[in-house]
Amino acid sequence: MNIPNYVEAKSTDKRSYKRVDFEFDKKIKNKYRGKKFFLKTYGCQMNEHDSENIEALLEYLGFEKVSDYYDADLILLNTCSIRENAHNKAFGMLGRIKHLKSEKKNLIVGLCGCMAQEASVVDEIMRDYRFVNFVFGTHNLHELPNILDKAITEDKQEIEVFSREGDLVEGVPVVRANSYKAYVNIIYGCNKFCTYCIVPYTRGRERSRLKEDILKEVDELIEDSYKEITLLGQNVNAYGKDIYEDYTLGNLLEDIAKKDIPRIRFMTSHPWDFTDSMIEVIGKYPNIMPSVHLPVQSGSNRILKLMGRRYTKESYLELFDKIKKIVPGCAISTDIIVGFPGETEEDFKETLDLVEKCKYDNAFTFIFSKRDGTPACKLEDKVSMEEKEERLQRLNEVVNKYFLENNKKLENKEVLVLVEGVSEKKKMYFGYSETNKLINFSASKNLEVGSIVKVKITSAKTWSLDGVLVE
Ligand code: 5AD
Ligand code: SF4
Numbered sequence: 001m002n003i004p005n006y007v008e009a010k011s012t013d014k015r016s017y018k019r020v021d022f023e024f025d026k027k028i029k030n031k032y033r034g035k036k037f038f039l040k041t042y043g044c045q046m047n048e049h050d051s052e053n054i055e056a057l058l059e060y061l062g063f064e065k066v067s068d069y070y071d072a073d074l075i076l077l078n079t080c081s082i083r084e085n086a087h088n089k090a091f092g093m094l095g096r097i098k099h100l101k102s103e104k105k106n107l108i109v110g111l112c113g114c115m116a117q118e119a120s121v122v123d124e125i126m127r128d129y130r131f132v133n134f135v136f137g138t139h140n141l142h143e144l145p146n147i148l149d150k151a152i153t154e155d156k157q158e159i160e161v162f163s164r165e166g167d168l169v170e171g172v173p174v175v176r177a178n179s180y181k182a183y184v185n186i187i188y189g190c191n192k193f194c195t196y197c198i199v200p201y202t203r204g205r206e207r208s209r210l211k212e213d214i215l216k217e218v219d220e221l222i223e224d225s226y227k228e229i230t231l232l233g234q235n236v237n238a239y240g241k242d243i244y245e246d247y248t249l250g251n252l253l254e255d256i257a258k259k260d261i262p263r264i265r266f267m268t269s270h271p272w273d274f275t276d277s278m279i280e281v282i283g284k285y286p287n288i289m290p291s292v293h294l295p296v297q298s299g300s301n302r303i304l305k306l307m308g309r310r311y312t313k314e315s316y317l318e319l320f321d322k323i324k325k326i327v328p329g330c331a332i333s334t335d336i337i338v339g340f341p342g343e344t345e346e347d348f349k350e351t352l353d354l355v356e357k358c359k360y361d362n363a364f365t366f367i368f369s370k371r372d373g374t375p376a377c378k379l380e381d382k383v384s385m386e387e388k389e390e391r392l393q394r395l396n397e398v399v400n401k402y403f404l405e406n407n408k409k410l411e412n413k414e415v416l417v418l419v420e421g422v423s424e425k426k427k428m429y430f431g432y433s434e435t436n437k438l439i440n441f442s443a444s445k446n447l448e449v450g451s452i453v454k455v456k457i458t459s460a461k462t463w464s465l466d467g468v469l470v471e
Contacts, residue, residue, distance in 0.1 A: 001159050004119050004137060005372045007356040008163035009098075009201045010193075019210060021141050024060060028149050033062030038072035043080025043202045045232055045267070046203075049183040050141055051078050053330065054112070056173035057144045070100065074108045079115035088117055094129055098228070101131045108152060110134045114139065114202035116161050120372055130157065137161035138203055142169045155276035155445050165189060165204030171214050180227045180418065180450030181263075181308075185209060186252065187233035192270060194297075195308045195369060195375040196340065199234055206235070208243050211252060218256055227418055227450055228263035236266045236271035250278040257285035261421060262452060263418060263434070267293045271319055272310045283327040284428055289438040290327050291361075295335035299354030300347035303340050306379070313354055318357055329434035333362035337397055339388030340368045341379035348391050352398055359402040361435065365395050400462050407437065407460035414470055415439065417455045419447050429469075443469035 039072065054076065054108040055065060069075050075097055090111070109132050113143040115121045116137045124162050125132050134151035136144060139162045151158035165188065176182050189204040192198075214231075221229055231252070239249040247265070256264055264287055270335045272293055282288050294316075298304050301312045311319075323330055337349060347443050354361070366386045417431040417439045428440045429447055435453075440456045447469070454470040 002008070002018075002161055003122055003159060003468065004117050004161045006161045006163075006201055009117065009204070010373075010404060011164075016163065017207060018167045018309060019213075020167045022169050022173070024145055025122050027062060028145055029370075030060075030062035031149065032073075032122070035063050036071055036299065037074040037076060037226075038064045038066055038069040039061040039076050039094060039469055040080065041071070041113075041242075042086050043082065043266065045230065045286050046185075046234070047078055047080060048177070049185060049232060050113065050138070051185070052174045052176055053141060053172045054078065055175040055352050057142070058148075058174060061145050061148065062175065069097070073106065074110070075100075076110040076112065079111060079113040081114040081118055081202050081371065082119075083366065083371075087121075090384065092133070098129075098131055108148070110148065112138075112144070114138060114198070117163075117202035118198075118372065120123075122161060124126065126157065126159065132157065134158040135161060137155070141404055142172050157181060160257045167208060167343035168207055168209065169200070170209070180225075180420075181229070181230070181350045182221050182226050183230050183232050184214060184221070185233065186214055186231045186236060186249075187239045188235040191238070192235060192272070192306060192310075193210045193375075195379075196337065196371065197305065198374055199372040201373060206238050208240050209237075211240075211247060211255065214252065215255060218259060218261065221224075222259060225450070226261070227452060228265065229261060231256075231266040233268070233274060235268065235270040237269045237275075237278065240271075247271075248275065250275065250281045253278070253288055254281045254285070257281070257288050259306050264288045265291065266434070269294055271316055274319055274323075274413075277321055282323075282330075289331040289434050290326045291333070291434065292323055292327070292330060293333045293335075295322070296354065296358075297335060297337050298340065298343075298347070299351035301350075302345070303343055303347050305322040306342065307337075307340060307376070312379060317354070317357060329435065330356065331361035331366075331437070334358070335364045335438070336395060337366050337368050338369070338391040339383055339385075341376060341383075342366075343383060343391075345402055352395065354404070355395070355398050358401060359406065361406050361437070363399040365399060365452075367392055367393060379466060395404065398423070404460065404462045407462070407465055410437070410457045410465060411460050412455050412457065414454050415467075416452055417467075419440065419449055419451050419453060421449055428466075433465075438464040439467055440464055441467040443471075445471070 079090045415433040417432045455467040457467040
């Protein structure tokens with residue numbers, strides 16, 4: 001048994017890790033043939049991609065995927081800790097599973113992902129959720145086959161969570177959710193320790209994958225006719241810093257852009273690590289999509305300091321303008337938190353002012369959520385929930401206004417769309433433009449999913465655009 005602990009998780013001492021190749025334990029291959037699994041994923045793209053690995057590992061054991069948890073022999077929850085509601089959703093699901101388990105005695109239940117890294121969650125599971133058969137963390141996902149097999153054969157609650165990241169494991173198998181777009185991890189973990197954020201505790205310190213491993217994965221995807229790859233990391237702009245003298249995200253983007261892949265995306269960027277040379281590379285290559293997610297969190301310098309964000313409103317705006325200037329037509333999206341402890345009306349107005357200046361193409365807005373163990377959790381917080389909700393609403397009105405205003409500029413213009421499918425309701429094709437806008441469009445001929453087509457925009461809405469295929 002291994003239980004997580006925050007003192008270990010947040011230490012910043014130099015850690016050593018090896019790059020190792022994943023190996024299957026052949027003894028358990030297909031041991032569970034005929035059994036079915038249901039996997040529920042919460043949270044970000046990183047978790048979605050982890051679930052693609054989990055699926056492949058379960059298939060190796062012989063499990064088959066089902067889409068209704070009532071049909072499953074194994075239910076696994078891949079969880080998220082970022083805000084309280086993500087927690088509540090996972091615990092709500094555990095409550096429903098508890099009922100099911102009282103009817104289906106042989107049902108196996110597992111929990112993994114970011115919540116598994118939290119000592120308080122693991123305590124609660126050991127105390128109040130004894131029916132959960134196994135728990136593993138974000139650092140030992142590759143050990144799932146053996147942990148699951150042990151939980152089943154020994155018939156006792158199996159908790160295997162490491163507080164610190166272990167080796168960097170390459171070659172973990174993957175069942176990709178799509179055949180035309182793929183996620184590629186480039187860096188794991190985060191060293192920034194923004195005061196509100198739990199990620200450095202749940203995902204460990206920054207560890208970059210070797211460029212050779214990344215480029216090989218990209219080559220394989222190109223061979224399999226993938227059209228779009230998204231480079232993933234909690235902070236992709238820190239790529240390479242931990243292992244190379246002078247090979248950064250800019251160099252990696254450039255090496256990938258020279259390959260025959262139509263679309264390259266990357267996320268998420270921390271403004272602190274964004275260099276001019278990265279911006280130049282993004283502007284130089286047409287297959288690097290003109291779309292940057294640049295979380296700002298707040299427009300108040302006082303709050304940014306309390307958040308530990310390492311930039312000011314002014315330096316953020318400078319970076320923002322530079323990207324807009326050097327990358328023509330670049331869409332910029334952001335994340336914003338309202339109601340950080342002690343945020344005053346004046347602080348909040350600074351955020352509104354920043355939004356008025358940036359006129360974002362997209363923005364994810366959140367109310368601050370206290371995360372156990374983070375420094376912001378201890379800050380005095382006098383702002384009422386009502387006031388926070390009111391601020392969120394005011395903020396949303398402004399961001400929505402600009403989504404529509406930006407989209408309107410595309411009316412009667414032609415954009416390139418990667419076709420993702422046909423919507424059930426409207427029987428229209430849908431896909432995303434280069435600037436990552438959702439486009440619904442009609443076409444008088446059949447289109448292949450994964451093809452890139454030209455669409456003329458006929459009308460703009462706040463969160464999507466309608467158009468027709470240009471034939
Ligand atoms: N409360 C609210 N929002 C948060 N985020 C991260 N931590 C918290 C928190 N404790 C938001 C940030 C981040 C996004 C992924 O989630 O805006 O960029
Ligand atoms: Fe949630 Fe963050 Fe973990 Fe992603 S990395 S699943 S957003 S807590």
